[in-house]
Amino acid sequence: MPAQPLTAHDIEARLRDLPGWEPDGDRIARAYTLPSHFAAAALTVHIAQIQDELDHHSELTLGYRTVRVTVNSHDAGGAVTAKDFALAGRIEEIAAGHGAT
Numbered sequence: 001m002p003a004q005p006l007t008a009h010d011i012e013a014r015l016r017d018l019p020g021w022e023p024d025g026d027r028i029a030r031a032y033t034l035p036s037h038f039a040a041a042a043l044t045v046h047i048a049q050i051q052d053e054l055d056h057h058s059e060l061t062l063g064y065r066t067v068r069v070t071v072n073s074h075d076a077g078g079a080v081t082a083k084d085f086a087l088a089g090r091i092e093e094i095a096a097g098h099g100a101t
Contacts, residue, residue, distance in 0.1 A: 005079030014085050021088055026078050027059075028088060029070040032100035040067050043098040050090045056083050067100070 006014070011028070015021055021030045034040040044062050047069065051057045058071040071088060073081040 002075040003073045003081035003083050005073075005076045006081055011080050018085070018088055018092060021092075023080075024070055026080065027070045027072040028080055028084055029068065030088070030091075031066060031068045032095055034065050034067065034101075035099045037064050039099050040065055043067050043095060043100055046094055046098065047091055050094070051087065054083070054087055054090070056087050058084075058087060 011023060015023070015028065018028075018030075020032075021028050023029075032040075032043065034043060040062055044060055044067055047058070047060060047067070056073070058069050061068040069088075069091060071080070071084040072078050073083055
């Protein structure tokens with residue numbers, strides 16, 4: 001069964017629990033700054049592992065000392081769903097351990 005899109009109100013309310021995350025068109029997004037390129041690459045790999053575990057994948061952009069994540073649900077027509085917030089929450093749980101701010 002496809003995930004159900006969240007309303008704009010639901011998205012706003014859920015974003016309050018995820019500091020640094022923001023709406024980005026039909027997605028939610030966050031950019032992280034890390035202490036080194038290696039730390040940024042390690043965070044990217046860790047996020048990929050979580051995505052495989054959840055079977056829910058985001059767009060990741062690796063920069064010199066940055067990682068940008070944008071998330072939406074393809075099975076909901078590209079809308080934001082509860083699955084996106086589950087992934088964002090898991091990313092938040094591990095980001096600080098990589099030195100991300």
